[in-house]
Every structure is written in structure tokens, then in C-alpha cells.
Amino acid sequence: MTAPDRRTVASPPADSLLALVGGTPLVRLGRSAPGAEVHAKLEYLNPGGSVKDRAALAMVLDAEESGALPPGGTIVEGTSGNTGLGLAQVAAARGYRSLFVLPDKTAVEKLDALRAYGAEIVLTPSALPREHPDHVIAYATRLAKEIDGGWLADQYGNPANPDAHRRSTGPEIWEATGGRITHLVATIGTGGTITGTGEYLREVSGGRVEIVGADPVTSAYGGGDGSPFAIEAAGQYNHPETVDVSFPPVYRPEILDRIVTIGDRESILTARALARTEGLLVGGSSGTAAAAALRVAREAGPEAVVVAILPDSGRAYLSKYHSDTWVRRQGFLDDDRHGTLVDLVSPVVTVPAGTSVGSARSALKSSGQPALPVVLAGRSSPLPPAAGEVLGLLTASDLRGPAEAAVPVPTVPPVGIGSGETAAEVLARMDPSVDVVHLVRDARLAGLVTVGALRAREHSVRL
Ligand SMILES: Cc1ncc(COP(=O)(O)O)c(C=O)c1O
Known part of the structure; x- marks a missing residue:
């Protein structure tokens, strides 16, 4: 076996941690896809540990500029975790208070991490219709209005979320592949990642790059029935009493060429396999994206250059997807x-x-x-x-x-x-x-x- 090429890059010290958001590397999934060119974009290497650092930073900078977030104000958001971590990190680094409303099924490691940044947390039941006043988003919206100097980040409706990806994730992938990318594969939570990255890659390639969504089988985005799925932070679940089943305003489905649906079992077993065969400890939605990317590469043949965005680390899910006890008790x-x-x-x-x-x-x-x-x-x-x-x-x-x-x-x-x-x-x-x-x-x-x-x-x- 030949030794891998080592990259050693010495950069001058950053003025702030926030200057280190983005610029994540691509790594080839050589053992999972031998003979094919499938690359993973390692978003867990962002300083806050996920792809959401990009949107969080962009939304705060935008709100500072518009005056919506006053100096010393409070950043409020309804979030299943990673956006909260990104915002809590920016809040700490720029002197804001932060307050998050989270569904009570959120992994305990994510809650502890938010608290470690000094954030305040309110938990609300997971299985509530959107119209319920205690639904994550309704609750956060109310709190932001009630608190003096409160500002709701609103990742589902804030154009700064997809913009962050149009300005950073997209160009990084284009540059890293030397314009050779043929397929982009990403999960859809708010839709910010795939919308912004997809828009940029489609435009820069003159429509040559195929934009592929990776979605849990029962998620509404991919045409599923909206019933529950086990992957945190990706897909759209619709509670039976939810009346408004529309997609988030930041998500632009017309940017996608198609959606590949992946069953929970395949997503979870793929995330576990990435740790064991590639040394990549990633979360469940990364398993969804990687499983879809491997499928796309198999169909597209050896000329394809497939890039999958892996949103976060498996560290946050050691008691879930990476726990033998949990996967066996869930029957995966x-x-x-x-x-x-x-x-x-x-x-x-x-x-x-x-x-x-x-x-x-x-x-x-x-x-x-x-x-x-x-x-x-x-x-x-x-x-x-x-x-x-x-x-x-x-x-x-x-x-x-x-x-x-x-x-x-x-x-x-x-x-x-x-x-x-x-x-x-x-x-x-x-x-x-x-x-x-x-x-x-x-x-x-x-x-x-x-x-x-x-x-x-x-x-x-x-x-
Ligand atoms: C782990 C994880 N996967 C996927 C996503 C989806 O990303 P986006 O909201 O940009 O669609 C998120 C977003 O919060 C996430 O935290």
C-alpha cells in the first residue's frame, strides 16, 4: 500500500473563530465506491461541527447590517440542534444572548453542547402540528417578539440561509473539483444547503451539474407520505393534524433535478459503514446523503464526479445511530x-x-x-x-x-x-x-x- 498524500497547510492565525467557518475539504470515498469518483464534503469540520455554521453566521451578519439584531440583543431560533450550535457559537463570539426552542426528541448530546456555549434552552414536544402554539417554530417566534432586543433567525424563511451556500459551499465545490463535478447530492432540511449550493453549481456549469436531493423515504420532499422517519434534521415530517404542509420558503424545489429516497435502515447502516470503512464518523443525514451518492454513482458510471454534502459529525449521535443497543432496539x-x-x-x-x-x-x-x-x-x-x-x-x-x-x-x-x-x-x-x-x-x-x-x-x- 502506498502512503496517502499528506496535505500540510500553514495558515496565519485567524482574527476570530468565525473566519474559520466554511472552506471544508472534500475526501474521496475510495473504499465505499472503488472505481467510481465519489467525494464527501466534510461539513463536520466547521468550527461549530456542522454545515449550519455557514447559515448561522450569514444570518447574524445580515441582521447586524439591517439593524434587526441590536447590539447586545438576543438571538432566538427554533432548531433541531445544529443551527442552534452555529448561532450559539456566533452569539458567544460576538456578545449576544442566545435562546433556543428544541423538540424534546433532540439527542441529549446536542442539548449539552448548546448549554456549554451559554445558550438557554426551551424544550417542546416533538410531535405537534405546526399550528400548535407550542410547535418549535411558533414558540420561538412568540419568544422573539416578547423579548426586548429579540431577533428570530428564522432559518426556514431567511434568504441569508441559502445565500450562505450560494456564496461559499457552491464555489468551494466547484473550485475543489476543478469544475469536474457532475452530480451534487445533499439532504433537505430547511432546503438552504441544496438550494444555494445547487443554484450556484447549476449556474456556473451552464446547467451541466445534476442537482440531486437525498431524502428519507417517508419525507414529504421526495413525495413520501410525511409520516415519521428516524433521521434527525433532514426531510419533512407532517403531523396528521398539520394543515399547512407547504415547504419552507427558502427551499426551491425547481433547483433539483431529482430526489433519491433512502430508507432509514440504509441511511443508518451507511453512516455506520462510513465510520468503519472510511474512518468518517458522521450523523444520520450524512448516511442518507452518502447512500444516495453511492446509488447515483453506480447509475451514472465511471465518468461521473459525485459530491455528497455530509452535514455533521457522528459524535452527536453516539447514543443513537452509532449505538449497537439503539439500532437493535429500533430494529435497524x-x-x-x-x-x-x-x-x-x-x-x-x-x-x-x-x-x-x-x-x-x-x-x-x-x-x-x-x-x-x-x-x-x-x-x-x-x-x-x-x-x-x-x-x-x-x-x-x-x-x-x-x-x-x-x-x-x-x-x-x-x-x-x-x-x-x-x-x-x-x-x-x-x-x-x-x-x-x-x-x-x-x-x-x-x-x-x-x-x-x-x-x-x-x-x-x-x-
Ligand atoms: C444534520 C443535518 N442534516 C441536514 C440538514 C439539512 O440542511 P438544510 O437545512 O440546509 O437543508 C441539517 C440542517 O439543520 C442538519 O442539521
């Missing part, structure tokens, strides 16, 4: 020593919250199931309910009330088991008073399993 990885628990279950009948006790009793009886899962009302996806949409498991004894009353919904959601766990592990961690649990595969409800069936499986494995 099967236990190859003992076989998957999926062969213990068959498709399951569910009822939406709000169903009457009378109809639930008949559904339970005619299904012959040991329990009846109650799921989020109004969901219309043909796919099985997502794990987070399973609100409770009702047995016959829970359905003894008056027939016209609505079914009881437990305040604490039931603990499911993952198709990648072993029967022994599940039995060891199960609440002893429970005798039926729901099984999760690909983070969706796969069926019901009784303790009896788990014991029998454990017994047969031991033989």
Missing part, C-alpha cells in the same frame, strides 16, 4: 447470532386514539390478538405505525368501561422491543408485570409478542 440491525424476533409476529390490527371502547372490544376479539395497540389519531400512512405513534397497548381488562367512552390512552408510551434484540435480553429488561409487548422493526410496529413466545425462543436458542 438484526441479531445475526440468534435470528430476528420478527419471525415471532404477524401483521397486527390497531385502533386510533379516540375509538370507542365498544369498537375496540370487537376489534380485539375478532383479531384474536393478545392486545390492541392504540395509535396516533388521524395518521393515514399505509405503512405500519412508527414506534413513536404507538400510544398504548390495551388488553381485554383495559376495555371494561362503558361502550361509548373513548379508549383509555396511557400517559406513558409502552416500551417496545427491537427485532434485533435477543429473547434473553428482552426478558431480562422487561417489566415483570407485562405479558405482551410490541415488536419494532425499522422503527415501526411489526407485531405483538407474548412473554410465553419469548421464553420459548430463549429456550430453543439455549438448546
Whole structure:
């Protein structure tokens, strides 16, 4: 094996950390795509750890210039994490207070990092319709108005977000590939990255560069049903009660030539593979972008020069995508020593919250199931309910009330088991008073399993 070319570049000291935002390198995914030219743009090498440093800095500079953000003011944003980190970093470096509203499913590492920058945090439930006053964006908008000197960054509507990419990410990729890039692949969260980078590359190449969105299968951007997916910060989820399902104002779908949809399992396993085969520890949306880029490269042939934007580091997801326990409990990885628990279950009948006790009793009886899962009302996806949409498991004894009353919904959601766990592990961690649990595969409800069936499986494995 020949030694890799080492780059040693000595730059003069930067006046501020903010001068180090952008200018991230491209690295070839040589082991994942041998014989093809696929490059990853390593956005986790930005000082705040993600692609959002670019938009955060650009939005603050723009607001300073317009006077929208007064000296010593408060930067407010509703964010799933990385924009908050970028803004918190700028706030610290330029003397502002910062306050963020985040969905409560945000990885704990991201919350701790925000607090470390001195930011204040407000958590709000993840699964709320956009119209709800406590929805992340509605809540942040309200706070920004109420606080004296408050300014809402508004990454979904602020033109400085895509502009940052038009002025930095796009030109960097063009220059780094010497104008050879043929395909740009990026995920779509606010749409700022793909809109700005795509606009620049399309223009500079005279329309030659193909702009490809990479999107979770159920995300609304790629034509999915808007039901939940496991990838943080990419894609568009639409809660069943959300009325306004429009796309963010900064996203310009007409910039894209096409969208490649990637299942959660493929995104997560690709992110894990990048760490193991390339030494790139990246997040879930990077897995989505890389999986799409590898697919694009396979289809386009050896002449293609594909660039995938990898938005952030895997450090923020050590307890999620990079945790063996988490992937097995979510059913993204099967236990190859003992076989998957999926062969213990068959498709399951569910009822939406709000169903009457009378109809639930008949559904339970005619299904012959040991329990009846109650799921989020109004969901219309043909796919099985997502794990987070399973609100409770009702047995016959829970359905003894008056027939016209609505079914009881437990305040604490039931603990499911993952198709990648072993029967022994599940039995060891199960609440002893429970005798039926729901099984999760690909983070969706796969069926019901009784303790009896788990014991029998454990017994047969031991033989
Ligand atoms: C991890 C991660 N992936 C993807 C995206 C999507 O980027 P954009 O909002 O520019 O579309 C974001 C944005 O917050 C992100 O944090």
C-alpha cells in the first residue's frame, strides 16, 4: 500500500473563530465506491461541527447590517440542534444572548453542547402540528417578539440561509473539483444547503451539474407520505393534524433535478459503514446523503464526479445511530447470532386514539390478538405505525368501561422491543408485570409478542 498524500497547510492565525467557518475539504470515498469518483464534503469540520455554521453566521451578519439584531440583543431560533450550535457559537463570539426552542426528541448530546456555549434552552414536544402554539417554530417566534432586543433567525424563511451556500459551499465545490463535478447530492432540511449550493453549481456549469436531493423515504420532499422517519434534521415530517404542509420558503424545489429516497435502515447502516470503512464518523443525514451518492454513482458510471454534502459529525449521535443497543432496539440491525424476533409476529390490527371502547372490544376479539395497540389519531400512512405513534397497548381488562367512552390512552408510551434484540435480553429488561409487548422493526410496529413466545425462543436458542 502506498502512503496517502499528506496535505500540510500553514495558515496565519485567524482574527476570530468565525473566519474559520466554511472552506471544508472534500475526501474521496475510495473504499465505499472503488472505481467510481465519489467525494464527501466534510461539513463536520466547521468550527461549530456542522454545515449550519455557514447559515448561522450569514444570518447574524445580515441582521447586524439591517439593524434587526441590536447590539447586545438576543438571538432566538427554533432548531433541531445544529443551527442552534452555529448561532450559539456566533452569539458567544460576538456578545449576544442566545435562546433556543428544541423538540424534546433532540439527542441529549446536542442539548449539552448548546448549554456549554451559554445558550438557554426551551424544550417542546416533538410531535405537534405546526399550528400548535407550542410547535418549535411558533414558540420561538412568540419568544422573539416578547423579548426586548429579540431577533428570530428564522432559518426556514431567511434568504441569508441559502445565500450562505450560494456564496461559499457552491464555489468551494466547484473550485475543489476543478469544475469536474457532475452530480451534487445533499439532504433537505430547511432546503438552504441544496438550494444555494445547487443554484450556484447549476449556474456556473451552464446547467451541466445534476442537482440531486437525498431524502428519507417517508419525507414529504421526495413525495413520501410525511409520516415519521428516524433521521434527525433532514426531510419533512407532517403531523396528521398539520394543515399547512407547504415547504419552507427558502427551499426551491425547481433547483433539483431529482430526489433519491433512502430508507432509514440504509441511511443508518451507511453512516455506520462510513465510520468503519472510511474512518468518517458522521450523523444520520450524512448516511442518507452518502447512500444516495453511492446509488447515483453506480447509475451514472465511471465518468461521473459525485459530491455528497455530509452535514455533521457522528459524535452527536453516539447514543443513537452509532449505538449497537439503539439500532437493535429500533430494529435497524438484526441479531445475526440468534435470528430476528420478527419471525415471532404477524401483521397486527390497531385502533386510533379516540375509538370507542365498544369498537375496540370487537376489534380485539375478532383479531384474536393478545392486545390492541392504540395509535396516533388521524395518521393515514399505509405503512405500519412508527414506534413513536404507538400510544398504548390495551388488553381485554383495559376495555371494561362503558361502550361509548373513548379508549383509555396511557400517559406513558409502552416500551417496545427491537427485532434485533435477543429473547434473553428482552426478558431480562422487561417489566415483570407485562405479558405482551410490541415488536419494532425499522422503527415501526411489526407485531405483538407474548412473554410465553419469548421464553420459548430463549429456550430453543439455549438448546
Ligand atoms: C444534520 C443535518 N442534516 C441536514 C440538514 C439539512 O440542511 P438544510 O437545512 O440546509 O437543508 C441539517 C440542517 O439543520 C442538519 O442539521
